[in-house]
Amino acid sequence: xxxxxxxxxxxxxxxxxxxxxxxxxxxxxxxxxxxxxxxxxxxxxxxxxxxxxxxxxxxxxxxxxxxxxxxxxxxxxxxxxxxxxxxxxxxxxxxxxxxxxxxxxxxxxxxxxxxxxxxxxxxxxxxxxxxxxxxxxxxxxxxxxxxxxxxxxxxxxxxxxxxxxxxxxxxxxxxxxxxxxxxxxxxxxxxxxxxxxxxxxxxxxxxxxxxxxxxxxxxxxxxxxxxxxxxxxxxxxxxxxxxxxxxxxxxxxxxxxxxxxxxxxxxxxxxxxxxxxxxxxxxxxxxxxxx
Amino acid sequence: xxxxxxxxxxxxxxxxxxxxxxxxxxxxxxxxxxxxxxxxxxxxxxxxxxxxxxxxxxxxxxxxxxxxxxxxxxxxxxxxxxxxxxxxxxxxxxxxxxxxxxxxxxxxxxxxxxxxxxxxxxxxxxxxxxxxxxxxxxxxxxxxxxxxxxxxxxxxxxxxxxxxxxxxxxxxxxxxxxxxxxxxxxxxxxxxxxxxxxxxxxxxxxxxxxxxxxxxxxxxxxxxxxxxxxxxxxxxxxxxxxxxxxxxxxxxxxxxxxxxxxxxxxxxxxxxxxxxxxxxxxxxxxxxxxx
Numbered sequence: 001x002x003x004x005x006x007x008x009x010x011x012x013x014x015x016x017x018x019x020x021x022x023x024x025x026x027x028x029x030x031x032x033x034x035x036x037x038x039x040x041x042x043x044x045x046x047x048x049x050x051x052x053x054x055x056x057x058x059x060x061x062x063x064x065x066x067x068x069x070x071x072x073x074x075x076x077x078x079x080x081x082x083x084x085x086x087x088x089x090x091x092x093x094x095x096x097x098x099x100x101x102x103x104x105x106x107x108x109x110x111x112x113x114x115x116x117x118x119x120x121x122x123x124x125x126x127x128x129x130x131x132x133x134x135x136x137x138x139x140x141x142x143x144x145x146x147x148x149x150x151x152x153x154x155x156x157x158x159x160x161x162x163x164x165x166x167x168x169x170x171x172x173x174x175x176x177x178x179x180x181x182x183x184x185x186x187x188x189x190x191x192x193x194x195x196x197x198x199x200x201x202x203x204x205x206x207x208x209x210x211x212x213x214x215x216x217x218x219x220x221x222x223x224x225x226x227x228x229x230x231x232x233x234x235x236x237x238x239x240x241x242x243x244x245x246x247x248x249x250x251x252x253x254x255x256x257x258x259x260x261x262x263x264x265x266x267x268x269x270x271x272x273x274x275x276x277x278x279x280x281x282x283x284x285x286x287x288x289x290x291x
Numbered sequence: 292x293x294x295x296x297x298x299x300x301x302x303x304x305x306x307x308x309x310x311x312x313x314x315x316x317x318x319x320x321x322x323x324x325x326x327x328x329x330x331x332x333x334x335x336x337x338x339x340x341x342x343x344x345x346x347x348x349x350x351x352x353x354x355x356x357x358x359x360x361x362x363x364x365x366x367x368x369x370x371x372x373x374x375x376x377x378x379x380x381x382x383x384x385x386x387x388x389x390x391x392x393x394x395x396x397x398x399x400x401x402x403x404x405x406x407x408x409x410x411x412x413x414x415x416x417x418x419x420x421x422x423x424x425x426x427x428x429x430x431x432x433x434x435x436x437x438x439x440x441x442x443x444x445x446x447x448x449x450x451x452x453x454x455x456x457x458x459x460x461x462x463x464x465x466x467x468x469x470x471x472x473x474x475x476x477x478x479x480x481x482x483x484x485x486x487x488x489x490x491x492x493x494x495x496x497x498x499x500x501x502x503x504x505x506x507x508x509x510x511x512x513x514x515x516x517x518x519x520x521x522x523x524x525x526x527x528x529x530x531x532x533x534x535x536x537x538x539x540x541x542x543x544x545x546x547x548x549x550x551x552x553x554x555x556x557x558x559x560x561x562x563x564x565x566x567x568x569x570x571x572x573x574x575x576x577x578x579x580x581x582x
Contacts, residue, residue, distance in 0.1 A: 164572050204448065278429070
């Protein structure tokens with residue numbers, strides 16, 4: 001048995017970064033008090049989801065990893081509480097900007113740095129304006145409580161993300177997220193679709209999975225959107241162990257056994273029976289075989 | 292709108308091939324009478340699931356594609372009823388044996404031939420003894436009612452199968468199957484896990500999906516197993532549209548709109564935002580980068 005207690009959190013964000021950081025800290029402290037060892041905060045929780053529109057202003061929010069206020073703050077909190085914290089932040093790196101994440105181990109050490117691989121560009125999700133596609137590869141961070149495969153939001157829609165992380169040894173997948181309504185297609189609710197894609201990642205790769213998603217209503221100059229929360233924890237067969245609703249700030253908890261998941265991953269045979277020589281089409285955009 | 296009515300079928304199989312073929316024909320006729328245009332029969336429905344154990348006897352059951360009794364019978368039935376039928380059969384090809392499938396178009400023409408890519412080998416599922424791994428690549432068959440991506444049973448556990456099929460232009464995925472209890476681990480019920488993996492394929496690739504699974508109890512000399520049916524049809528977000536129970540022979544029906552799925556596939560952006568240059572690890576077994 002190697003039980004690990006996981007927490008998915010969710011909260012609304014305001015233009016007041018101090019308030020957002022304080023609220024996120026409260027969530028982490030509450031989850032830790034309930035026994036959580038790996039606590040997932042949502043994507044870009046320091047600020048409103050500025051990608052709702054394209055404006056040059058938000059570039060001023062980006063900081064280098066070493067200077068990032070949230071990285072420093074939550075790495076110290078991880079150490080104080082003895083918990084593992086993936087920390088999402090807006091990264092400036094030389095002339096480039098990334099939607100990034102570091103992982104603070106339970107002693108506060110940063111044990112991984114990731115830059116979002118897949119960048120969306122849809123009405124209300126104008127991320128290609130703000131972020132370069134990540135250049136650091138997929139991240140599996142080796143922490144006190146397990147090897148954590150990390151994606152960020154849109155990465156969660158790609159079976160390739162989850163499979164690459166599993167192949168790199170991930171025992172658990174985490175996805176901090178900011179997703180909600182489609183401002184130019186108000187009738188479209190992707191919440192179920194979003195969840196089933198990730199349940200599939202957990203099930204196909206036989207690893208538990210945590211998704212933390214923003215809640216609340218945010219408005220830009222032209223558009224507005226409502227984030228749908230429904231943060232959840234799935235087990236290694238994709239079954240939902242814990243889930244939040246669409247509106248309530250807080251955390252949900254579940255304990256998984258990483259050894260039991262490893263035993264099923266070994267014995268089930270899906271990694272043994274892969275046919276890598278047949279997957280060349282996956283390394284192109286249009287399914288032709290490379291060469 | 293491009294509505295297509297799909298049917299998932301399920302039945303128990305006996306040692307009497309005549310009876311199995313007659314029962315499968317009844318299922319197809321009943322589904323067609325209810326308006327189904329693409330009707331999926333389960334894996335290797337001509338015989339019991341002989342892979343429950345390793346014996347040389349069942350090799351005598353294999354036939355070449357041109358000589359296969361089920362292929363001939365059900366291609367003619369497809370023509371008579373004007374329906375599309377993927378047909379699973381045990382193929383002999385020179386000195387080799389495959390777990391194979393052809394697709395009969397609605398005029399009876401065979402428009403695709405596939406050999407199962409991923410071959411399991413677990414207690415009760417001794418397929419590596421019987422079948423060579425498929426050498427024909429993944430199959431997308433262009434039929435009167437849409438482009439059908441075809442996998443066979445164990446293929447359904449691999450995100451690579453579904454993604455390669457989607458990249459090759461599949462508008463719909465079908466998986467004939469024979470899965471049930473684990474004879475040497477009687478407490479293990481994989482039905483939910485099995486379904487969630489495939490719901491994930493549908494959701495991640497934004498294509499509807501049909502799975503037809505065997506039912507009934509079968510016994511070999513040493514082992515016995517119960518197939519769990521629960522055949523289902525999922526929409527392009529992975530939501531269940533129709534599902535069968537674990538024990539009842541018959542069919543379930545659902546109508547999907549392939550044009551609506553295509554519009555969502557286009558606008559959602561997941562195929563635009565893939566990063567093929569980052570997926571090299573998927574073409575190895577252990578996640579190292581090739582080269």
